Amino acid sequence: MTDRANDLTAWDRDHFFHPSTPAGQHARGDTPRRQIVGGDGVHIIDSTGKRSLDAFGGLYCVNVGYGRTEIADAMAAQAHALAYYHAYAGHSTEASITLSRMIIERAPANMSRVYFGLSGSDANETNIKLVWYYNNILGRPEKKKIISRWRGYHGSGVMTGSLTGLQVFHDHFDLPRAPILHTDAPYYFRRDDLDLTEAQFTARCAQRLEDMILTEGPDTIAAFWAEPVLGTGGIVPPPAGYWPAIQAVLVKYDILLVADEVVTGFGRLGTMFGSDHYGMTPDLITIAKGLTSAYAPLSGSIVSDKIWQVIVDGADRMGPMGHGWTYSAHPVCAAAGVANLKLIDDLGLVENARTTGAYLRQGLQDALGTHPNVGDVRGEGMLAAVELVADRDSRRFYDPAQKIGPRIATAMLERGVIARAMPQGDILGFAPPLCLTPAEADTIISVTRDAITATLG
Ligand code: PLP
Secondary structure (H helix, E strand, C coil): CCHHHHHHHHHHHHHHCCCCCCCHHHHHCCCCCCCCEEEECCEEEEEECEEEECCCCCHHHCCCCEHHHHHHHHHHHHHHCCCCCCCHHHHCCHHHHHHHHHHHHCCCCEEEEEEEEEHHHHHHHHHHHHHHHHHHHHCCCCCEEEEEEECCCCCHHHHHHHHHHHHHHHHCCCCCCCCEEEEEECHHHHHHCCCCHHHHHHHHHHHHHHHHHHHHHHHEEEEEEECCCCCCCCCCCCCCHHHHHHHHHHHHHEEEEECCCCCCCCCCCCCCCCCCCCCHCEEEECCCCCHHCCCCCEEEEEEEHHHHHHHHHHHHHHHCCCCCCCCCHHHHHHHHHHHHHHHHHCCCCHHHHHHHHHHHHHHHHHHCCCCEEEEEEEECCCCCEEEECCCCCCCEEECHHHHHHHHHHHHHCCCCCCCCCCCCCCEEEECCCCCCCHHHHHHHHHHHHHHHHHHCC
């Protein structure tokens, strides 16, 4: 290694506090470190020159792929013209206005305004506050509880980490906090009663939600929070009929639906929004990742007409809402968003997510569907998952201590493909850039098969 590379390795171990990384092991040099220097299309390149096919698109966010000069140029032009001005008190830039318009044009029907943030977590935080504000303005101060789902992922903040339904994001942080409640994950493969049909399981999810609402008191429940497809919780499309059944319960008790489309927004499911894909009619939508394909940090809360009218009424009577971020609608990020959404259209990436995504899932199914340790191959659009089991017939899961998922992901990385070992269960997750080609899908499929065989025999 050069002196410079040695320095960087030491500084990384000594000074960089990485997210989701075993702190002590990393500091002691016991975990791998990797410095990424470039990327093009679906590939990243590290400082040793190794190219890897990134089958998780960063953290399912680099939707247009790496190295898109159109976006880099748009950001540079904006930074030269005006790197920053705030959006308080009616200020805007051409980029932020244009992007608002482009988002509403693409959003499901009845959406009205976009409030910009920087991350999926802060946009969900904004949406929590909007839900509470809404009920306060309507004179319903008791209607504040929010129901999310076990295995949902909605961020890492105090309230958004509470919405999240994954153990590792709660443990040792005193989460979840009130007034957040969790109901069943719509995860048919992991149902506790194996005799249930899919239709029975869907009906039970809706019934359990209704039971919780009735136990807590419908007048205390403000909103239901959900990703159209469970993401970090295991990449799990909902069972048939799930969204109509859930929405019927929400309508019955006047409960808002917040669709967290941080992963599914802007094409991931082969439709512009997951809400449209499943016929959901949310009152608020959370967006991030695919909005800029992660070329710049930008998120948004899309507010429906129904909520907007109440906000207008509240502001007229009470004055402006005390809620704002310094970097809301940051011009450089907004310019990245405009260029990114144009590119998604110009390259036909929503359509490609649908067709090449289906090709990838079918290929994984064909290659692995009969493997004795593959319990489930599933997905939707350009999202796929392979769930490993110790015994297929009895659906017996592995002991988590065996770390089967992480070991297979490591074996895949050695073979040049990045998949994600999802955090709860032995699940390999795939969310490649939406520009994936069938030949690249073939590489993912063959490397997954080889890595599973090498790890499990
Ligand atoms: N919501 C969903 C569905 C996500 O998948 C994520 C991140 O993966 C978030 C929210 C949080 O986004 P961020 O990490 O940008 O705060």
